[in-house]
Amino acid sequence: MHSLEIPRGPTRRALLAGAGAALLLGAAGCASTAPTGTAPHPRLRLIGETTVPHRLVFQGTVIGGLSGLDYDAARDLWVALSDDRSDLQPARFYTLRLPVSADRLGPPEWQQAVTLRQPDGSPFPRRQRGGAASDSPNGPVADPESIRWHPRTGNLLWSSEGDGRLGQPPFIREMATDGRHLREFTLPPLLAFDPTGQRGPRDNLTLEGLAPTPDGSGLWAAMEAALLQDGPLPTVSAPGSPCRFTLFDMISGQAVRQIAYQPDAIPLLPIPAGAFADNGVSEILMLDAHRLLVLERAYSTGVGNSLRLYLVDTRDATDTLGLPALHRGNHRAAPKTLLLDFARVGLSRLDNTEGMAWGPRLPSGHRTLVFASDDNFNPRQVTQFVAFEFIE
Secondary structure (H helix, E strand, O other): OOOOOOOOOOOOOOOOHHHOOOOOOOOOOOOOOOOOOOOOOOEEEEEEEEEEOOOOEEOOEEOOOEEEEEEEOOOOEEEEEEOOOOOOOOOEEEEEEOOEOOOOEOOOEEEEEEEOEOOOOOEOOOOOOOOOHHHOOOOOOOOEEEEEEOOOOOOEEEEEOOEHHHOEOOEEEEEOOOOOEEEEOOOOHHHOOOOOOOOOOOOOOOEEEEEEOOOOOEEEEEEOOOOHHHOOOOOOOOOOOOEEEEEEEOOOOOEEEEEEEOOOOOOOOOOOOOOOEEEEEEEEEEOOOOEEEEEEEEEEOOOEEEEEEEEEEHHHOOOOOOOOOOOOOOOOOOOEEEEEEHHHOOOOOOOOEEEEEEEEEOOOOOEEEEEEEOOOOOOOOOEEEEEEEEEO
């Protein structure tokens, strides 16, 4: 979620020094909604963290707003998507190297800044002020959020949250590695903005995460928050209404299934009470053919961010694709199990983390799991990479 227009206040918070850099067993200290009798849950071991200087300039662009992250083992190459809506420079992604070993995460080595292209080959236009669709005559404004390597073609898949105030819908597109547009997926009608504001997604709370299936046959896309007709957003006293994860057939680009996922209540009370606070899904990632990792990211004014990683089994959820509205009794949400509360890791800080990707395998055979934060181009925030060993 791009938050330049919502004053978020400082998003830094010191963690207890005694938290340590190890630990993190499955769902320690948290109730699980997963079925009983399942295999032991994965564990995560912190490898390290690194940060990027604020507003670092690279190839004439300002690095920041990193909302999406992915890694291609064949190329040993990372991609990081900026959610700059062409306000600073044209919408873009970066290629980079990120040294990851069993005991160290090195600083990123930036390789190239690549401009995202519209179907006609032009860059995406800068967002205009005023709120009318006619304010963007040169095409839709892109609000880039997630980026993934296509497992079969080597192209890139990416999502945009659109702009509800401009009447510009969210989208999922495939592009070449040089940013050229290749095609667009077909979203279910219920994921389009409603001009009356009665149904559909909320502005700036739409397509936040993408996760291709391991075999490349499908693509999961996660909404950050509930549709208007599906219920209210989370509060500090109540969980949010379910948000929808949609599975697309990779070849046709059509939706074939959908499940509901219920985010937590906002875990931190804002200061002062009643100030801005939120919680939602910021990224998803396939663990295997049926299980998803889901990253929930919360923010409370005057306190800071909260980050929690959940494990979800997509097989244990109702198909909601044909349901115009979700309400109690007409669906079964996907069960979720807490794998990691970032507040217990011992990181130097928690920020607006939106990128999550598998990294290279370690000599142990375990995968690495890497996260990246979106600093919103705000000097009070940070672009941070964090790496874990993922132990199954």
